[in-house]
Amino acid sequence: MENLNLLKALVESGCALAVNVPTLSGNQTVIATPEQALRLLQDKYAVYGELMGLSRTDHIEWVASQGSVYCSATTQKGIAAATLPHTTSTDTVSTYSHA
Incomplete structure (x- = not known):
């Protein structure tokens, strides 16, 4: 004190x-x-x-992480988006749902 x-x-x-x-x-x-x-x-x-x-x-x-931002969304199958390989495929992106 x-x-x-x-x-x-x-x-x-x-x-x-x-x-x-x-x-x-x-x-x-x-x-x-x-x-x-x-x-x-x-x-x-x-x-x-x-x-x-x-x-x-x-x-x-x-x-x-040097300021990296990680996605907090999950896929429709419940997989955390941050654990998926990075891709620009619209097929992969369209499977995301923001719960």
Whole structure:
């Protein structure tokens, strides 16, 4: 609690708690709250996600996949579209249904 009070006092006196969050193009500097700054010591990936508007898991996957977007649709047979080979065939595309 002592550390939190110190960080709050620093912010109230004009200091900013800047965090370099990993992104696709390197790092993005984002201002954290005192509570977020303390949580960096326990789970920095959860705080990174929070600062970027994502969950911990989503932020990790976003950076690891280099920003790739995966289709969340399923085929009429119930197969996840993201697991299918990429194709431009209209026959394959026409079998998708968005449940």
